[in-house]
Amino acid sequence: MTLPKLASRRASRTEIAATGWMSDSRQFWSARAGIVDGVSQNSTITGGVAAPDRNGLGGIRVPAPLASTDDEGRYQAAVSKDPRFDGVFFIAVTSTGIYCRPSCPAITPKRANMRFYRSAAAAQEAGFRACKRCRPDASPGSPEWNIRADVVGRAMRLIADGVVDRDGVEGLARRLGYEQRQVRRLVTAELGAGPLAIARAQRAQTARILTETTALPLSEIAFAAGFASIRQFNATIREVFAVTPTELREARGRVQRTRRLLPPLSADTAAPGLIRLRLAYRAPMDGERMLGYLGARAIPGVEEVREGRYRRTIMLPNGPGILSLAPAAGYVDCELQLEDLRDLTAAVQRCRRLLDLDADPEAVTGYLSVCESDPVLGPLALANPGRRSPGHVDGSELALRAVLGQQVSVAAARRLGARLVAAYGKPLSRPDGPLTHCFPAAETLAAADPAALPMPRSRALALTGLASALASGELVLDPGAERDRAEATLLALPGIGPWTASYIRMRALSDPDAFLPSDVGVLDALARLGAVPAGTGPAARGRAARAAAALAENWRPWRSYAVHHLWASLEEKDR
Numbered sequence: 001m002t003l004p005k006l007a008s009r010r011a012s013r014t015e016i017a018a019t020g021w022m023s024d025s026r027q028f029w030s031a032r033a034g035i036v037d038g039v040s041q042n043s044t045i046t047g048g049v050a051a052p053d054r055n056g057l058g059g060i061r062v063p064a065p066l067a068s069t070d071d072e073g074r075y076q077a078a079v080s081k082d083p084r085f086d087g088v089f090f091i092a093v094t095s096t097g098i099y100c101r102p103s104c105p106a107i108t109p110k111r112a113n114m115r116f117y118r119s120a121a122a123a124q125e126a127g128f129r130a131c132k133r134c135r136p137d138a139s140p141g142s143p144e145w146n147i148r149a150d151v152v153g154r155a156m157r158l159i160a161d162g163v164v165d166r167d168g169v170e171g172l173a174r175r176l177g178y179e180q181r182q183v184r185r186l187v188t189a190e191l192g193a194g195p196l197a198i199a200r201a202q203r204a205q206t207a208r209i210l211t212e213t214t215a216l217p218l219s220e221i222a223f224a225a226g227f228a229s230i231r232q233f234n235a236t237i238r239e240v241f242a243v244t245p246t247e248l249r250e251a252r253g254r255v256q257r258t259r260r261l262l263p264p265l266s267a268d269t270a271a272p273g274l275i276r277l278r279l280a281y282r283a284p285m286d287g288e289r290m291l292g293y294l295g296a297r298a299i300p301g302v303e304e305v306r307e308g309r310y311r312r313t314i315m316l317p318n319g320p321g322i323l324s325l326a327p328a329a330g331y332v333d334c335e336l337q338l339e340d341l342r343d344l345t346a347a348v349q350r351c352r353r354l355l356d357l358d359a360d361p362e363a364v365t366g367y368l369s370v371c372e373s374d375p376v377l378g379p380l381a382l383a384n385p386g387r388r389s390p391g392h393v394d395g396s397e398l399a400l401r402a403v404l405g406q407q408v409s410v411a412a413a414r415r416l417g418a419r420l421v422a423a424y425g426k427p428l429s430r431p432d433g434p435l436t437h438c439f440p441a442a443e444t445l446a447a448a449d450p451a452a453l454p455m456p457r458s459r460a461l462a463l464t465g466l467a468s469a470l471a472s473g474e475l476v477l478d479p480g481a482e483r484d485r486a487e488a489t490l491l492a493l494p495g496i497g498p499w500t501a502s503y504i505r506m507r508a509l510s511d512p513d514a515f516l517p518s519d520v521g522v523l524d525a526l527a528r529l530g531a532v533p534a535g536t537g538p539a540a541r542g543r544a545a546r547a548a549a550a551l552a553e554n555w556r557p558w559r560s561y562a563v564h565h566l567w568a569s570l571e572e573k574d575r
């Protein structure tokens, strides 16, 4: 197929220059053969295409890059050097033995010499080395893995979170409820490499980041990146980047001097556990609204937004940490203070989910703005093409906070959160200014006396009931959670209604297609736009909610983005 719009786009140099971390190994796009077969393709490239049910996407529309997943489409993408395809697939060149991102400025496409891979790991396994110029391993993740609800999508989210490094393929399979060999077969069939190879590619990337951005000894980096031995670390780095770890570190200084790709190594960087890196994303990004949204909800003691940065405490698999994020042109500046460096992979992944950095906003905006029969969202989407749907760094925390926010204002929920943190939060051993505690663990709140909680009894029982389900493992809200199952479990708990369940789905599980038809903000925004009847009584609200739900059918599979467009329209009016 042709890519008229994309071919005319200029590759964004800033994106290429941003040596984002990246990736998670969610840089893989499955170009599964057949995924575009028999599909009625939308001729406007930004529109997305309807996918048949059998591909596991449930018949939803999927983002435009999918439309290019035959080799001819990929070749066209390479010619256009469009950075949107970075992370979606990889190009290897047989004459040089190097693999690149599609936007690499160094590739002069000779069709006969090009091979296409769906993962960096597959290119590595085929013997290709990562291009030093475009850093294909630092691409943003493929948006596919946040969209897909099937087992491969769940597996990719878990691998990105470091599950294979911590618990092996066995732990991954257990988490998915499948046999190991089934997981291996399914992942390999789509990505051209198995879970171990994908995790290994991710470790190599983590090791490179640490080598280039910290003053840590290489021996410590090997273990922080998840390698079992120094020998394995040396061998992998040599294989993937064609240099030794020492050469990688020496090369860093030269790269920085000549191209200013990397953040400066400040004296602080030598502090134990402090890591500074750049997170790549697909432009555009409305960082200001993201910070405003997070800032309005920031719980004192745990979070703050100040001078263009969002900072917060976080509990990771091996210990606590503090993250600090500042959206910039072409990348997000990210500082991580980790008690245990083995948590780096998970910490980066959680930052990415929080800020929705793997999204393809052009596909979302394109889709929402071409719904011509729907003049409601089109203007909002076109006016705010960088809108994101914020996720969260900790699914359990988000869920507990959703209960705190039931039927109270955002400001009241924030005050309530602060009281809960002061009473039940885990104090940091090294507080950092206003950041003093981690949000209370589900186990702690499960054991709390509902009568002692500063809220009405029914809500206190909802909170402790939810905390118990999370603590016992009955309810799991991690990146690998099955969304439908988690929602069903939530709705069966006392005091959890459809609004709370959908909000948790949207933010804790990063579902791009959750909708909140009864939400006060959504209804107010739609009423102001004249799209649903206004009115305050329960009957009027009910009618409006039904009208909103019907309208939102047009916005699938991007209803979470629609919710944020609507909320943001109120924020702008309130200013």
Ligand SMILES: [Zn+2]
Pocket: 099, 100, 101, 104, 105, 106, 107, 131, 132, 133, 134, 135
């Ligand atoms: Zn390259």
